[in-house]
Amino acid sequence: MKILKAVVLLCAIVISANGYSQRKQTDTASIYRTLIPETKQSLLKNVDIIANTQMGFRNDFSDQEYIGSKFRFQQFRMEVKGYIHEKVFFRFRHRYTSAFEPQSIDQVIKGVDMAYVRFDLNDRL
Numbered sequence: 330m331k332i333l334k335a336v337v338l339l340c341a342i343v344i345s346a347n348g349y350s351q352r353k354q355t356d357t358a359s360i361y362r363t364l365i366p367e368t369k370q371s372l373l374k375n376v377d378i379i380a381n382t383q384m385g386f387r388n389d390f391s392d393q394e395y396i397g398s399k400f401r402f403q404q405f406r407m408e409v410k411g412y413i414h415e416k417v418f419f420r421f422r423h424r425y426t427s428a429f430e431p432q433s434i435d436q437v438i439k440g441v442d443m444a445y446v447r448f449d450l451n452d453r454l
Contacts, residue, residue: 367398376411406442418447 365373383404389396408422422442 361401379408381406
């Protein structure tokens with residue numbers, strides 16, 4: 330009899346906890362809004378955002394004498410690529426840990442690693 334009461338009590342606790350968790354999920358879903366409106370999210374289904382980082386532990390020496398050690402954040406690159414249309418592809422990558430001075434000829438910032446648009450007109454071209 331004690332085992333039956335324990336099983337019934339355990340089932341009641343599980344059922345009530347499950348109902349409470351489902352109620353909490355629906356309550357929080359109505360509180361939080363998405364950053365990008367749901368009507369515009371379909372535009373981003375073919376777009377990827379990639380963050381590349383490089384970090385390292387650096388030991389510094391001067392004239393064979395140890396100066397110190399530290400962690401360094403060497404590189405941070407953000408890349409966005411994807412299809413605008415089934416025949417138009419774009420890719421842009423920017424390196425945020427380099428100088429922001431424009432180059433002399435094309436006036437593109439030195440941190441831009443690549444930026445291009447590709448048009449796939451047909452199979453032969």
